[in-house]
Amino acid sequence: MAHSDYEDSDFTAESESMMDIEADSDYDEISSQYDSCYSSGSDNTTTLFSEVTNYKFEHGRRYHAYAEGLYWGPNDDKQNQQLEIFHHIFTMVLEGRLFLSPIEQPKKVLDLGTGTGIWAIEMADFLPNSQILGNDLSPVQPTWLDFPAIPANCTFEIDDFLRPWTHTSGSFDLIYARGLYGCVDEWPQLLSQAYNALAPGGWFESVEVKPYFCTETTPDNKLAEGTILKRWGELAVEASVKSGRPLDIAGNVGGWMKRTGFVNVSEKPFKVPYGPWPKGERMKMIGKLMCVNVLEGLEGFTLALFTRYLGWSAKQYTDFHNLIVTEMRDPHLNLWVLM
Numbered sequence: 001m002a003h004s005d006y007e008d009s010d011f012t013a014e015s016e017s018m019m020d021i022e023a024d025s026d027y028d029e030i031s032s033q034y035d036s037c038y039s040s041g042s043d044n045t046t047t048l049f050s051e052v053t054n055y056k057f058e059h060g061r062r063y064h065a066y067a068e069g070l071y072w073g074p075n076d077d078k079q080n081q082q083l084e085i086f087h088h089i090f091t092m093v094l095e096g097r098l099f100l101s102p103i104e105q106p107k108k109v110l111d112l113g114t115g116t117g118i119w120a121i122e123m124a125d126f127l128p129n130s131q132i133l134g135n136d137l138s139p140v141q142p143t144w145l146d147f148p149a150i151p152a153n154c155t156f157e158i159d160d161f162l163r164p165w166t167h168t169s170g171s172f173d174l175i176y177a178r179g180l181y182g183c184v185d186e187w188p189q190l191l192s193q194a195y196n197a198l199a200p201g202g203w204f205e206s207v208e209v210k211p212y213f214c215t216e217t218t219p220d221n222k223l224a225e226g227t228i229l230k231r232w233g234e235l236a237v238e239a240s241v242k243s244g245r246p247l248d249i250a251g252n253v254g255g256w257m258k259r260t261g262f263v264n265v266s267e268k269p270f271k272v273p274y275g276p277w278p279k280g281e282r283m284k285m286i287g288k289l290m291c292v293n294v295l296e297g298l299e300g301f302t303l304a305l306f307t308r309y310l311g312w313s314a315k316q317y318t319d320f321h322n323l324i325v326t327e328m329r330d331p332h333l334n335l336w337v338l339m
């Protein structure tokens, strides 16, 4: 999905407001603040470090500390493992491709809400002459000190993409945004910032999943009234709307992009099976991986949403969760999600 040349657009570049910063003239004070920023272990560094790593715990799960409460998902090992399984599913669905935008060698790439950073790392390996930057609220990505170390052309930063961006206009050739459902309050505002940060001819690629199951067993693919799975989807959407950051946005992003000024916008829907019900080795494997993905992620998908925004207790959630797991195992439901 591309955007037109800047001359065609009438958006306001948020990052240009950075040109208006008024300078402090108290050089002694500035100097001492630089000292505290540069010396590791200083109070200031410790404060900045702890601001992002002083994780919050709720009902036994770990959540991000920076911009606390903004994101619904835990950032612990269990949920990170789910994100990596989902990444594998995404790449299987795209038959090994990491992105679909028709750009051969994007030089500078931004991965919004990078999660574990797996997409950014694979992009950096795939495009060794490109620079890949991933941002997130949680510092859960590997570093150069880990084994295997991240590629030298891949960097991560802790940042809240809902705040005004500080990237120079035209910085990126490709901005990738996957799985930002329930993370964004004002999509048009986020897309304006992305538009501004893209170089002319650059591409924005959004990958989202509908936050509820569909079934092959009914003519309209909707689950029957009264099923726990249907109720789960409805409650998840309701809670996310209450949070101010709706989950049910797949299928809307293209329209918002067009209104922002992007051109050549196209959408490519995929049906992703849940369970080993499809025929054929590849689809069956995707279905099985989806089972592992959902079972691993299920608690973390909606625990915070239901307890924070619907007033549920952890016990209520656990009981409901157990019913979902039982219903999902029904071999006759032939479930799938739309991506």
Ligand SMILES: C[S@@+](CC[C@H](N)C(=O)[O-])C[C@H]1O[C@@H](n2cnc3c(N)ncnc32)[C@H](O)[C@@H]1O
Pocket: 064, 070, 071, 073, 083, 084, 087, 112, 113, 114, 115, 116, 119, 135, 136, 137, 138, 159, 160, 161, 162, 177, 178, 179, 180, 183
């Ligand atoms: C569902 S995960 C998807 C992760 C990754 N894009 C992927 O597809 O594997 C959403 C990610 O967005 C991050 N996120 C949510 N709100 C954010 C914000 N305002 N700024 C930066 N990252 C955010 C979360 O911390 C989380 O890692």
